[in-house]
Structure formats: structure tokens, C-alpha cells
Amino acid sequence: MGANDFASLPHIGESVLRKEDYRFLTGAGQYTDDITLTRMTHAVFVRSPHAHALIKSINTTAAKAAPGVIGVLDGKDVAHDKLNGLPCGWLITSTDGQPMKEPPHPVLALDKVRYVGDHVVMIVAETLEQAKNAAELVEVDYEMLPAVVDVRDAKKGTALHDAAPDNQCYHWALGDKGLVDEAFTKAAHITKLDLINNRLVPNAMEPRVAIGSYSRANDDYTLYVSNQNPHVERLLMTAFVMGLPEHKVRVIAPDVGGGFGSKIYLYAEDVCLTWASKKLNRNIKWVCERGEAFLSDAHGRDHSSHAELALDKDGKFLALRVHTDANLGAYLSTFSTCVPTILYATLLAGQYTTPLVYVEVDAWFTNTAPVDAYRGAGRPEATYLLERIVSRAAFELGLSQDEIRRRNFIAEFPYQTPVALQYDTGDFVACMDASQKLADVAGFKARQEASKANGKLRGIGYSSYIEACGLAPSNIAGALGARAGLFECGEVRVHPTGSVTVFTGSHSHGQGHETTFAQVVASRLGISVDSVDIVHGDTGRVPFGMGTYGSRSISVGGAAIMKALDKIEAKAKKIAAHLMEAADTDIDFANGEFTVRGTDKKIPFGTVALTAYVPHNYPLETLEPGLNETAFYDPTNFTFPSGTYIAEVEVDPETGVVRLDRFTAVDDFGTIINPMIVEGQVHGGLVQGIGQALTENCVYDRETGQLLTGSFMDYAMPRADEFPQFNIGHICTPCTHNPLGTKGCGEAGAIGSPPSIINAVLDALAPLGVKDLDMPATPHRVWEAIQSAKA
Amino acid sequence: MMQVNLTVNGAPVTLNVSPNTLLVQALREHLNLTGTHVGCDTAQCGACTVHVNGQAVKSCNVLLVQVDGASVDTIEGIAEADGTMHPMQAAFKDCHGLQCGYCTPGMVMNAIDISRRHPNPTEQQIREHLQGNLCRCTGYQNIVKAVQQGAAAMKA
Secondary structure, X not given: OOHXXXXXXXXXXXXXXXXXXXXXXXXXXXXXXXXOOOOOEEEEEEEOOOOOEEEEEEEOHHHHHOOOEEEEEEHXXXXXXXXXXXXXXXXXXXOOOOEOOOOOOOOXXXXXXXXXXXXXXXXXXXXXXXXHHHHHOOEEEEEEOOOOOOHHHHHHOOOOEXXXXXXXXXXXXXXXXXXXXXXXXXXXXXXXXXXXXXXXXXOOOOOOEEEXXXXXXXXXXXXXXXXXXXXXXXXXXXXXXXXXXXXXXXXXXXXXXXXXOOOOOOOHHHHHHHHHHHHOOOOEEEEOOHHHHHHXXXXXXXXXXXXXXXXXXXXXXEEEEEEEEEEOOOOOOOOHXXXXXXXXXXXXXXXXXXXXXXXXXXXXXOOOOOEOOOXXXXXXXXXXXXXXXXXXXXXXXXXXXXXXXXXXXXXXXXXXXXOOOEEOOOOHHHHHHHHHHHXXXXXXXXXXXXXXXXXXXXEEEEEEEEOOEOOOOHHHHHHOOEOOOOOXXXXXXXXXXXXXXXXXXXOOOOOOHHHHHHHHHHHHHOOOHHHEEEEOOEOOOOOOOOOOOOOOHHHHHHHHHHHHHHHHHHHHHHHHHHHOOOOHHHEEEEOOEEEEOOOOOEEEHHHHHHHHHOOOOOOOOOOOOOOEEEEEEOOOOOEOOEEEEEEEEEEOOOOOOEEEEEEEEEEEOEOOOOHHHHHHHHHHHHHHHHHHHHOOOOOEOOOOOOEOOOOOOOOOOOOHHHOOOEEEEEEOOOOOOOOOOEOOOOOHHHHHHHHHHHHHHHHHHHHHOOOOXXXXXXXXXXXXXXXXXXX | OEEEEEEEOXXXXXXXXXXXXXXXXXXXXXXXXOOOOOOOOXXXXXXXXXXXXXXXXXXXXXXXXXXXXXXXXOHHXXXXXXXXXXXXXXHHHHXXXXXXXXXXXXXXXXXXXXXXXXXXXXXXXHHHHOOOOOOOOOOOHHHHHHHHHHHHHHHO
């Protein structure tokens, strides 16, 4: 079935209320911490209080003797049991042809700690309180070493790893430097910009939790874990770390309270719990406290960049030249290495016809928590850089922010960018038009005057983003260094009574798959949404899966379900043909009915389903009974959601307070299956992106490496009273290469919004001479920028 | 150990606990009412919000002994006996006021309290009163809408 046919089916484009909501609203959701196993014990981790130190000795004698303690394990036990370190899933090759530096990532520190929060000792006790008390008795003798926190200090800092003496993981580049440098010599205007993409802490509301369980009777393990991709978790843990056969480990990620990337990765705690559950022969639960989450969850962003844009006399972009220093933290987290390279540099053409782009990325180890993909992952960093420099060029040339974009928009598709991607479709002008209309840009001047009358400065900021989603064609990803496939799997099980259970490798942790995926199946089979249940998050029930990240679920996971439905339909047609004594090729299927073309013969889907399982009148010699099909879908290209966001802020020049007054987002997500859910995804993404731009900032002390923003008291999470109602709109150019026409919507808000906010603040402050500002635009920073412009 | 008597979701409960037991621990670990969640350790996120004598309270910040003799209501206790959702629960569903569901019980419990105190809450009032409840998924817009709709339904 083609994307256009799909989009016209019933239930597609319908805001069906969510099937999962009843359990969440009545307190019946089952998150990992809600699970209690028999004779369950509790784990806590003794973590490093230092950013960088040698471990001279660990004395666990008192802890082992403490009441209720069942086990005390450290790096020596890990080594004794021959567990490997945590693997990195993406190999980046430096410009000199050398593979990235890939130092060991031990499950428990062996002789050195490398960031505050690094795992040193695991304590298991009958109660959580006993485990915490025992943890207090562990004596670790540290010899402190100098810490390095900032990427700009990394090269000169004390080496974290023997494998990387200058703390550099890789030096990577994309594009033709010679051609780009030559283009700059011919430019009529060059805009230059230094910028910081601030480090963020993902902070899903449910902290990480895991329960390890081992059965001596069956010699198998079950790991319950708050995770976005249980099959990937299992594969990494069994094949790379523990050397176990995969079928002996079942990973269950039940209801998961948000992920935003931070729950993709295999963490040390997950391995420790699985390992110790056999070693101690007890069920063990670990619940991450929020303070621990700040220290030990993978963080996001943390780039320091210099960018230069060459323009001709008409404001057409000739070339872009970028250098980025990326902070990877102390160790390589699962997908850390591809974020500042493959997911970043390839997006630097943006929506524009810039013919030449050259990007260099230096990636560094520092004494900070590992950095990995966080909502958007590389694409927000690319968008922030590009959309900031484009607006800055507009300011410098006296062009309006929309005009400079319109002069450079790509208009013809497919479009091959100079940074490896081929955009299949889009309509950037239509998006800009729709966004400007919805934002009432025509009324901006009047609103600006009204603000002025109140002593406030009003500014408008634009951002036209594009992102690559639907990760990813496995062969392309493999050529770029991925150590995994990136397909998805779906199984459609039609029951004898005609209801359906779908087993999907995608994982829902807020995205509403139980509803959206049910709409897809119901629309195809002509049955009600209520008669379709979606099962996910359990390697014991779902055949296989690569999970949910990179806005891939509907475009890749949904496409796998569509392929399985194709097989269901093909087989069901054969059964229907038999029942109606017609040829398979004469059977049509629509609205839940099989008909024989050119006749009035018809039978409903339910009859065919029943016949498949009660095959009394059935072509048994040529067709197997049953109606249950599995499909794997590997995409042929990325999908390319795009949009134009317009922010309007009011700045109080006396206090530096920025008030977001209006925000408009018009996106092109291709086909939309459930508009209510899609808008919810945009709202959430926007608040994370606007949070980055206005309030959120993860700060380590530059000298000591201590985390200064280690709780919700210090890290300014966005709150309800900081936002206006968002204006949301859509245009639709369906994706050309998947059967649904969908592009993905989960990350757009977080990708597109930060530069629009900063551009708006800079537009507001332009009369005061302020030209630059780094995120987050807190009152203090804005006030300082105003004062230094005055000076 | 000490004995604490209270009413939970309308039923009398007697618990023998150590004096440092928090209300949220008693609910989750002793009474298996796991709908009340813990999202932080600094009383900032509000995922643990329950009603104590009808008022919204962060149960991570209250010792069980402090509610001796009190009436405590949790997310499990506000629907009808036949499972029909409370009007505020229904409004959250109607308005897509939840995504991952983790902050939701706290949000709903606070929203009911807001609506009792302000039967016709403005958008600004709702946003200000939700300040103590963090949500990382929804961007708050649909929660605000849900509280408005739920408040109107509660009045009806």
C-alpha cells in the first residue's frame, strides 16, 4: 500500500484518545520501581566524590560485616569474573585514518575514577536503608589528580586514559576544505560566530531503575529496566560485556517514565544488577535517586564551536566553515561518538542551497559524566549553529530574518546536500509562509511599539530547521561506523476472533504507540482501534527490536508493522479466495471486507481470521493455517522533518528578564496519524528546547570538576508558568520512501526552538548594541550583555 | 517501631513502622499503592502529591507519623467504585494532558486541589499553581487545558 492510499484510510489523521491513559490516570501504570519480586534485596552504589583520582585502596571489611549486607562488590570482583567494559556502538575514524581512541569503560572502577559519580562499589543488602548504611562504611583511599572539565582545556589537561594521552578521542571532518576555503576568498561578506551549546541533563521524570533476577532452576536471567530499547540492551550486555548467550537473558522495560535518549544506553548499574543476581542468587533492585541521576545519567550537548558563513552580495550563501570541540565526558557512552559527527555535521546544510560545507570536529575526554544522545542528538547543535549564524548574517546585512532564509531555501527535491544527505521532499517556503501567518508577523511592529511604551524591548526570532530521522538505513549506517543494524521488527498476530495483538520492537515511554500503532493496524484491517493491542518492551514477547530514539518509531517501527500487514493481507486473500471459490488475484480487500471483483460476493475479515484457525474448509495442501506474520523493515533513506519556528520575546532592559510572549511552530512531519499526539510531542519538545535556551544549564566547577547543578534546586527545569500557549501548525509533504509517508515528530520541538529564542532576544537587544549571547539567556546573562554593550 | 492509624482512600489503616518512614514510603512499600511516584529528592517535582485531609501535599516530604489520624487520598482512590474516572482524570485523558504518565498522578491530585480552591481558574492561575509539579513530556500546555476542563466538570 502506498503512502497516499494509507493517508486516506479511516482512523488516519484522527485524534483518537489514548488507550494507555486509563492505567496511567488511575495509578495502575507499572513502572520498574512498582515491581516487587520475592525476597528482593536492594542495591546502592558507592560513587566517586572526586572528578579524577587514583584508587589506592578500597576497604570493604566493615561494610561486609554491616547488618543485612549480602554482597559488596568492586572492580576486582568484576575483573575476577571476567566481565568486559561497556561497549561503544559507533566507530568514528579520524581524518588520519586511525580509529577513534576507545579506552576501557569499566563496569566498576578498577584503579582510577574519572568523574564525580563514577561507580566504585556496589552494596547489596536486605533493605535499602541497610545498603545505604553499609555504603557509609566503605573506605576508599583516593589520590586526587587534576581534573579537566571544559573542552577548551582538554588538550592541556591531565590524561584521563592511557589510550588517549592528549584526551582526544578523534579528529573528524566532513566536506572539501580546499573548495570551501577558496569560496571564502570570493565572498562579498563573511559572518563569524563563536558559540557554546550548553550541557543539559535529560531528567526524565522517572529516574533510572533496574531489577536483576536470576533463576538457578533455568539458568536464566531477567532484567527489568527503565529503558528505551530492551533488545539492544540485551545484545550489548550479553554479547559484549557478560559473554552470555542472548536467549538466557530476558530484558523487560515495562512502563517507562520518559527517556529523551537517556535510557537508550547500557549503563554500568544494569550490568551489575544482572551479574550480581546470579552471584548472590537473589533478586536485586536499584532505584536511582535524582541526585544520582544528575551525576550518572548520560548528559546531552556540550559543544564549543566557531562558524563562518560566506555570502555573496545578494545574501546567497556560498560556503559554511565550522570547527567544533565536542565534550564526550569521561567514557564513551553507547552512541556518544556518532552524535557530534554523523548526527551533527550532516545537518549543517539545513534548509539551504549552500553549495559547500566543511566541518571539523575534535572530540575530547573530560572529567564529567558521559555525554550521549539527548532529544535531537547532534541535530539541535547543528540547527542552533546554523540558524544563529544565518540570523546574525541577516542582522549584519540589514536583511530581515525571513528574507535571508527565503533567498537560500532549497526548492527542488530530491536534493543532494554537500554533507552526504539526500533530502527526499519538503516545502520550506510553504512552511515559512504558514508560520509567518500563524505568528501574525504582520502585527509584530505594533506589538513592539506597545512593549516599548511599557519600557520593554520586543524581539522576533526565526529558526528554519531540518533534521534527519527514521534512523536508519543499516548499510549506510554501517558504512559510517555503526556497529549495529537500525531496522525494526513487527509481528502482527491475528486471533481467531479477528482481534489483533501487535508485537513491536519500538518502545513507548510517553509517545502513545499503543494508540497510534493500533490506529495503523485498525485502519488497514478495517477493525476498531479497541480490538488492537500493542505489546512492546519485552524481549520475551517481542521477536526483536532496535527500540525508540531518533524519532524513528512510526517511520521504521510502523513501517515494519505495515510490511507484516501486507503479508497478513496477502495470506488472508488466499483464504478468502478459497472460501468464495475465486482466484486470489480477483480478491479485493477494503473496509474490513474481502470481495470478489465484478461480483457481489463478500466476507468479513473476522470470518477469514476464524477460518485460518479452524481450517475445516481450507486449502491445507497449499497454505498453512494461522494468521500471524512477522516483518523486518530496513529504511532506504532517512526521513527529513522540517519546519519554521518564530519566537517573540519581551526583554526588561532593567533586569534582563526575558519573557516568552508568543511562539509559533509550523512543522512538516509528512503524514500525521494522530494529530493530538503529534501536537503533544511538539509541545514537549518545544519546552525542552526553550528550557535549553532560557533556563537549563549543567555546570561543573572548571577547576575541581564538582557538579554545581546537581538537583532540581540548582538545575532550572522548565515550569508551567514560564510559557505562553504555543501556536502549532502543519504542512504535509509525505515522506517518499516509507509506506506511511511519515517523517517523525518526537525531537522537532527541541531541535528547532533554541535558536529562535536566542535570535529573538538578540533582535530585542539590537538597539542596545548587544550582538551575542550564549544559552541559557538567564536574567543575569542578559543583564551582563546589556551592561557590557553599554560599556 | 511505632503504630500509626490513618484513613487511606476511605479505609482505616494501621501501620507499624519505624519513625523515619515517609508517607510516600508507607503508601508505596507498605500499602502497595504504587500510583504515587517519586521523581526527586528535594521536594521539587511533585510526582508524589497526594491529599491529606483534602489538601494537596508532597508525600515525600511528610513523615508518616505526621499524618496520624488524618485522611489520605491517593490517585488510586479518586475514581468511582465501578472504575469511572474522576472528572479531573477524564479531563486529562480528553485533553492529552499526559504522555509517559509518571508525573500524572501528582498532577491530577494537585489539579483537583487547585480546582476546589479556584472553581473558575484562569490560565495564569493554573500555571502558577502547577509550578511545584514538573512534567518533562507535555510542555504543560495540555495539562493547563485539562485542569481548566476538569475544574469546569467538577463544578457541574
